Amino acid sequence: MSEGETIVQRVNDAVNRRDIEAMMACFGEELEIRFPCHPQRPIVNHERLAVAWKANFENVAGLRSTVATAAKGDEVWSEWHWAGKRGDADWNVRGVIIWTLAGGKIVAGRNHMEPVDD
Numbered sequence: 001m002s003e004g005e006t007i008v009q010r011v012n013d014a015v016n017r018r019d020i021e022a023m024m025a026c027f028g029e030e031l032e033i034r035f036p037c038h039p040q041r042p043i044v045n046h047e048r049l050a051v052a053w054k055a056n057f058e059n060v061a062g063l064r065s066t067v068a069t070a071a072k073g074d075e076v077w078s079e080w081h082w083a084g085k086r087g088d089a090d091w092n093v094r095g096v097i098i099w100t101l102a103g104g105k106i107v108a109g110r111n112h113m114e115p116v117d118d
Contacts, residue, residue, distance in 0.1 A: 004072075009067070009069070011026050011106075020053060024050050027046060028103065031045060032108045062085055063083075063084040064082075067080050075099070078096065080096070093113050094114070095114050097112065098112075
């Protein structure tokens with residue numbers, strides 16, 4: 001398994017355990033994650049990413065994550081499916097995340113995750 005595949009699997013395992021510390025250990029302190037479909041809401045630091053995922057862990061009951069990965073060099077493409085319940089509604093998100101690695105950590109990304117239409 002490549003370094004990129006290993007990091008993606010560590011993130012996936014951390015999401016399924018709701019382990020924010022293990023998840024954040026996969027990301028560099030200097031971080032820039034962009035949302036091409038939503039350019040006005042980048043995540044540009046480690047703390048903001050942790051806050052966003054803590055909210056998911058607290059607000060999505062039964063959160064589970066699955067992932068398929070392709071990695072080449074310092075770029076990792078991963079196709080994700082996140083599902084659970086937010087309040088009384090199903091929470092179902094799918095898409096692709098492309099991460100850039102440096103020093104064994106995720107340091108940049110392009111997040112193409114979107115809610116699934118009912």
